[in-house]
Amino acid sequence: KQEVTQIPAALSVPEGENLVLNCSFTDSAIYNLQWFRQDPGKGLTSLLLIQSSQREQTSGRLNASLDKSSGRSTLYIAASQPGDSATYLCAVPFSGGGADGLTFGKGTHLIIQP
Amino acid sequence: NAGVTQTPKFQVLKTGQSMTLQCAQDMNHEYMSWYRQDPGMGLRLIHYSVGAGITDQGEVPNGYNVSRSTTEDFPLRLLSAAPSQTSVYFCASRPGRYNSPLHFGNGTRLTVT
DSSP, rough: OOOOOEOOSSEEETTTEEEEEEEEEEEOSHHHHEEEEEESSSSSEEEEEEEETSSEEEEETEEEEEEEETTTEEEEEEEGGGGGEEEEEEEEEEESSSOSSEEEOEEEEEEOOO | OOEEEOSSEEEEEEOOOOOEEEEEEOOOEEEEEEEEEEETTEEEEEEEEEEETEEESSSSSEEEEESSSSBBBBBEEEOOGGGGEEEEEEEEOOOSSSOOOOOOOOOEEEEEE
């Protein structure tokens, strides 16, 4: 069964710093990995989707990398801003066929101090 | 463009009551799904549908029913509410292609007393 782990669980940094969030998964037979952002009391917003054939994706100040063989992904946030404060989740498809959905990590709660 | 719309936003039920959580999307997405989010457990898939008339079970389907009579709507029914179903429920959709991002609604916070 696919398991997703995110480290750290929480992170607080001053504004302007570059930071890295980590995600690891146990079954490397995935066809994509997604990073989401969740604001308090809201749903999830998809930030980046990396297909299995890609090694990284970029959107603005966000860059996500994927290393399938080692079962790892990182989300790099450049020049962090207070508006980046949120919970960040990574997710991969279920392994072994069966249900068509995503397995989520428990997230990294990020606070950017002004 | 409304995206994925969930109603109600909040609901309180007594044990044994039934109710339907509504989900509608206006993006003509083939795939729709329901997740529940609980502290310390993350998000877990309840049911999903790959198109009108087709539904299937996810990780935690017990106590819930779904139907998909139209492309736009995917209601989730609680048959006899239990305190263990206290949670935040999210509906999500995407186009039929696997390599498409998932779009989420803003959730329904359900409390069962």
